[in-house]
Amino acid sequence: MRITFDGAAQTVTGSQHLLEINGKTLLLECGLFQGRRQETYFRNRNFPFDPRKIDAVILSHAHIDHSGNLPHLIKNGYEGPVYATHATADLADVMLRDSGHIQEADAEFVNKKQSRRGDGPIEPLYTEADAEHVAEHFKGMDYDQSFEVISGVVARFWEAGHILGSAAVSLDIDEKGRKFRFWFSGDIGRVNLPLLRDPVLPEAADYLLMESTYGDKSHDDPRLAFDEFRQVVSETIERGGKVIVPSFAVGRTQELVFYLNEMMSDGVRPVPVYVDSPLAVHASDIFRAHPECLDEETREFIKKEKHPALDFKQLTYIHSVDESKALNDRKDPMIIISASGMAEAGRILHHLRNNIENPRNTILIVGWTAPDTLGRRLADREKRVRIFGEPYEVKARVETIGGLSGHAGQNMLIKYASAVKSQVKQVFLVHGEETPATTLMGKLKEQGLREIYYPELHSSMEI
Secondary structure, X not given: OEEEEEEOOOOOOOOEEEEEEOOEEEEEOXXXXXXXXXXXXXXXXXXXXXXXXXOEEEOOOOOHHHHOOHHHHHHOOOOOOEEEEHXXXXXXHHHHHHHHHHHHHHHHHXXXXXXXXXXXXXXXXXXXXXXXXXXXXXXXXXXXXXXXXXXXXXXXXXXXXOOOOOEEEEEEEEEOOEEEEEEEOOOOOOOOOOOEOOOOOOOOOOEEEEEOOOOOOXXXXXXXXXXXXXXXXXXXXXXXXXXXXXOOOOOHHXXXXXXXXXXXXXXXXXXXXXXXXXXXXXHHHHHHHOHHHEOHHHHHHHHOOOOOOOOOOOEEEOOOHHHHHHHHHOOOOEEEEEOOOOOOOOHHHHHHXXXXXXXXXXXXXXXXXXXXXXXXXXXXXXXXXXXXXXXXXXXXXEEEOHHHOOOOOHHHHHHHHHOOOXXXXXXXXXXXXXXXXXXXXXXXXXXXXXXXXXXXXXXXXXO
16 A cells, blocks of 8 residues: 655645555545645646546545535546535535635635736636535435445444544455554544534554554643633623634534533623624524434433523624625624634635734634734734735734644543554554644654654655
């Protein structure tokens, strides 16, 4: 078997791993890369392999950095199946359509400015119509269901606890009489978070491909992060400001609303909460449709037709562009949660540019942000940023709360890999920047794991 690390190698976005087994090719993930504009444009438009020669795709979960380039893959000739859990297939369908729509809208907005400058137009990577074709390729699978994905390879999805439908993938491989298990972690979630089940640890893995996003940092108890979140919200409301939260529309947004519901029921002054993402409306319906992904407490709420993350007195889901624009004229305290988590596309850009120069407001970063994205520039406390090509002074307060992340911290990552240390021959760390990944590598070696690699982009290994 040969593995080539064509994405999320020595970085966190654009997840793509190509496996060559028994003369067939299997692609794990097909995500969008997010970073510097020119590099993003080039990498997302140019696959390092021929899409027509891929035999199958497996998708661990629906986040755009894992699924977002599927429309472009299919547009360039891929004709095979995309295997995913049922919930991931449903979520990815609406998320990819939303991604196509956002790319079209952002291209149109930028092109108006380009035209005024006399510059040529830009083209979206793919359109909403392109994204619609992906649904024809999805093959939904249950958790713990074995299925042959290519000749000699039997796959199974395991709960990853990261977002709804997220899964680790085990591949039981028979290659020329040699039998072994390859385990791909996908994005590993955390224990004791609201809504979702806890992640399953790997079993009997000979080779482990795993994420390392927070390899240098263990998360605090989620309740401590909640207390910090509560303080930021309370202080902003008291000074009459807005809290602007760039957030993934699926997973993080539902958790934030869960916490906001809880805090406003327990002493924080109630103010309007707006989820300004059409995708979040669809995601809420999909949450209800997939109770198999939810923890026991949440399933009980749903049985009573009351869901703490979806039904909330102060909560309003924004549907139309006009409703979204109307928020810009409001001066009263409120919370606006809007996609995307990296603050790179969509309505969040409009909310930021309209609120970033008001010192009463708070921009709240609640998860990891990729280098060279607007989200990272804000998290790094840059004093001046560009939005839609225009400069803005960052006068709003910027707060970061890492403890709300849906990614496992260092302690959980160590536990995850150590679960198979008696059998695993090699561990490959991806989906992590250099410092977290190399820090985790050292910690894993302390636990007795020896063959640990941090592969370069487009590098290959025979295993």
